[in-house]
Amino acid sequence: xxxxxxxxxxxxRVAISKLDTKxxxxxxxxxxxxxxxxxxxxxxxYKLNAEGVDEPLGLMSLADRPADFAIEIRLLxxxxxxxxxxxxxxxxxxxxxxxxxxxxxxxxxGGYVCLxxxxxxxxxxxxxxxxxxxKLFLVTHGHNSSSLINKYYEKRDEQ
Amino acid sequence: MSNEELxxxxxxxxxxxxxxxxxxxxxxxxxxxxxxxANRTPQQQxxxxxxxLKFQLEDYVGSDHYEAFLNFGYxxxxxxxxxxxxxxxxxxxxxxKPTVFSQYLNxxxxxxxxxxxxxxxxxxxxxxALTWFKLLQKxxxxxxxxxxxxxxxxSRHIKNRLEFAY
Numbered sequence: 237x238x239x240x241x242x243x244x245x246x247x248x249r250v251a252i253s254k255l256d257t258k259x260x261x262x263x264x265x266x267x268x269x270x271x272x273x274x275x276x277x278x279x280x281x282y283k284l285n286a287e288g289v290d291e292p293l294g295l296m297s298l299a300d301r302p303a304d305f306a307i308e309i310r311l312l313x314x315x316x317x318x319x320x321x322x323x324x325x326x327x328x329x330x331x332x333x334x335x336x337x338x339x340x341x342x343x344x345x346g347g348y349v350c351l352x353x354x355x356x357x358x359x360x361x362x363x364x365x366x367x368x369x370x371k372l373f374l375v376t377h378g379h380n381s382s383s384l385i386n387k388y389y390e391k392r393d394e395q
Numbered sequence: 396m397s398n399e400e401l402x403x404x405x406x407x408x409x410x411x412x413x414x415x416x417x418x419x420x421x422x423x424x425x426x427x428x429x430x431x432x433a434n435r436t437p438q439q440q441x442x443x444x445x446x447x448l449k450f451q452l453e454d455y456v457g458s459d460h461y462e463a464f465l466n467f468g469y470x471x472x473x474x475x476x477x478x479x480x481x482x483x484x485x486x487x488x489x490x491x492k493p494t495v496f497s498q499y500l501n502x503x504x505x506x507x508x509x510x511x512x513x514x515x516x517x518x519x520x521x522x523x524a525l526t527w528f529k530l531l532q533k534x535x536x537x538x539x540x541x542x543x544x545x546x547x548x549x550s551r552h553i554k555n556r557l558e559f560a561y
Contacts, residue, residue, distance in 0.1 A: 304425045306425075311407055313404065321400065329403060341443070341450050343447075346432070346439065353408070354407060357402040360398065371424070372421055
């Protein structure tokens with residue numbers, strides 16, 4: 237799994253790991269991410285780190301819903317320097333979404349991942365990640381989730 | 396910031412609280428999801444179970460953690476069972492004698508390169524031969540690290556040992 241350094245175009249390997257409540261509080265205090273992440277402490281919060289870069293580039297909060305056989309992406313954010321056209325690294329959100337899809341296969345949910353987006357942004361998630369729209373949610377599962385995993389987990393020259 | 400830039404960097408819900416109608420729609424959504432999961436076709440169920448196995452296997456071979464029971468035979472058995480197939484039936488599908496296949500399942504015979512390639516081909520590339528090979532390698536690494544009897548045995552053949560401290 238890799239992100240792309242915008243300036244050089246080079247691929248940088250990334251790893252995603254779970255944060256404990258102390259780490260969430262520290263990251264929230266750092267003000268490097270939008271939103272109040274302390275509100276996500278009861279969920280599973282993950283950070284995305286790139287090799288050779290100290291600070292995390294992305295955060296994501298997941299709600300495991302075993303009774304519904306689903307993983308819900310509650311919140312996802314790139315760090316402040318990776319927002320807008322001048323962002324330093326590309327593919328941060330895609331890597332985190334692919335990670336959620338992988339989790340949803342591992343849990344036996346058939347890769348079922350959903351999110352409740354802000355209405356105006358729905359089209360983008362559908363176009364870029366292949367989510368399917370229901371009234372309130374966007375959904376990916378099965379082959380689409382598997383394709384996202386292949387796209388973001390494989391190295392470019394392995395595709 | 397444009398909507399596209401926002402969507403590239405974030406996923407976040409609307410700040411507006413849900414209306415009563417939306418709350419009802421949400422409940423209907425989850426009901427529908429549960430129904431959809433229960434009504435998966437047998438083929439979908441096999442697909443889901445095999446991808447689950449693939450990722451479990453990849454996670455295991457990529458980790459430093461070792462569990463004796465998570466050996467080649469265990470994952471091979473899972474691969475067959477999750478397709479609802481009998482061992483004999485599966486052995487025929489990859490052209491291996493049932494007795495030999497049984498030895499692989501029980502870790503009584505080291506799988507050949509050809510065998511793991513056949514597994515990759517059978518899964519249509521879903522589980523690459525390399526992943527199976529890494530699993531075998533992991534078993535071998537553990538054996539080499541922990542095998543004291545072979546060290547005692549092989550000591551007899553060593554002369555003029557280096558005496559550097561390290």
